[in-house]
């Protein structure tokens with residue numbers, strides 16, 4: 001089988017399919033990325049992936065290429081995992097990479113094949129691509145399309161791919177796709193993973209509705225954080241208390257800076273745009289509010305930090321701990337942490353950023369910020385320390401390490417991940433989104 005696109009999704013999928021025993025060829029237009037992967041080097045940070053990649057390359061089950069001709073010859077199942085980013089200045093998804101795969105691969109398909117779409121696409125895409133394939137593939141209707149959306153989380157990508165919660169297959173009635181895909185995922189299915197077969201449109205909707213639900217859950221708790229700020233309550237106690245109700249559940253109720261990354265923000269916007277195109281925009285107007293609550297948290301963080309240092313950031317040193325959009329990832333796409341760092345710099349602060357894994361990516365997208373080698377280096381003469389990504393080394397930071405390093409002992413928790421007492425007891429002024437220090441129980 002082949003996997004087109006070897007980014008966060010595609011490289012993980014390719015390596016994990018090889019781990020399941022398949023012969024896999026990863027294909028990308030980025031020659032530098034392919035060279036690194038060939039050498040067994042994962043071009044991004046994903047725990048557990050380097051080991052699987054190397055093991056399967058050495059076993060001869062996994063290889064990489066930039067050649068579509070080689071790929072068409074190599075496999076009879078072709079996964080598509082290329083990017084579907086937000087269009088510049090619009091809400092909708094840009095399908096140019098998915099279309100490019102179909103337009104280039106389609107004419108090379110001379111024998112029966114299954115194309116399995118994994119990229120996140122607007123509802124209606126699979127139907128259109130299926131029609132297009134039957135027009136351009138020499139094997140005609142013997143080239144079948146299945147929509148098989150991916151639900152992996154970065155940081156847990158290997159486990160999520162090898163042991164998914166469910167496998168969704170959007171199929172055309174009467175085809176062979178279900179049988180072939182069941183065979184591809186036989187190992188996961190043998191452990192009882194649900195295999196859910198449905199039409200193309202529902203499969204596409206499952207993916208975006210799952211992300212819309214997760215985004216809504218996060219924005220809900222962040223709206224409660226706003227309420228806690230208005231009355232002096234504590235959103236973490238609130239989340240724990242409502243989370244005990246099994247119908248609500250505590251997972252994905254962590255308040256703070258909100259959601260970023262290459263998926264949730266762009267996916268809810270693309271979903272709204274598609275609803276509009278379908279004349280169903282009213283169904284998703286609530287997602288506008290989900291998006292606004294989410295973006296407001298970033299400016300609120302800047303306000304909280306500015307108030308804490310006396311009302312202005314001009315002439316102030318700000319240490320920012322965290323740049324990745326979440327821990328266990330080096331991904332900085334739509335990172336709330338970098339967004340806050342940038343806003344504070346624009347308001348006159350000298351900002352120093354430290355992240356255990358995302359420094360290289362951050363300096364590419366935000367070259368004007370200062371990047372530090374360590375926590376202590378970032379906090380040198382800081383007037384305030386901001387924790388904006390909850391890496392374990394920040395969550396468990398010992399305040400004593402910063403004694404004599406910072407200029408003022410003020411810390412602001414943007415991810416409700418610190419124990420306030422640890423900092424207050426060490427003589428620090430503690431601020432957090434959604435938590436009022438005056439009401440904290442001992």
Ligand SMILES: NC(=O)c1ccc[n+]([C@@H]2O[C@H](COP(=O)([O-])OP(=O)(O)OC[C@H]3O[C@@H](n4cnc5c(N)ncnc54)[C@H](O)[C@@H]3O)[C@@H](O)[C@H]2O)c1
Nearest residue numbers: 005006007008009028029030082083084097100119120150
């Ligand atoms: N990252 C995730 O956690 C995740 C999870 C589930 C779904 N998704 C979805 O998967 C898709 C890919 O996301 P990603 O995060 O891996 O993106 P990414 O930007 O990391 O990777 C995309 C890759 O596709 C390659 N590419 C572009 N055009 C190509 C072409 N014509 N032929 C071959 N390769 C080409 C790019 O060079 C790049 O390496 C998106 O639709 C995303 O929404 C991502």
Ligand SMILES: O=c1ccn([C@@H]2O[C@H](COP(=O)(O)OP(=O)(O)O[C@H]3O[C@H](CO)[C@@H](O)[C@H](O)[C@H]3O)[C@@H](O)[C@H]2O)c(=O)[nH]1
Nearest residue numbers: 150151152153154218252253254258259260261263325326
């Ligand atoms: O309680 C929470 C949980 C998450 N987040 C933030 O939400 C964002 C997204 O987190 P997460 O969903 O864990 O990361 P992703 O890797 O972006 O995964 C999401 O997006 C993927 C791409 O579509 C899907 O496959 C996954 O199922 C979906 O969880 C991050 O900025 C987190 O900091 C919170 O603010 N509070």
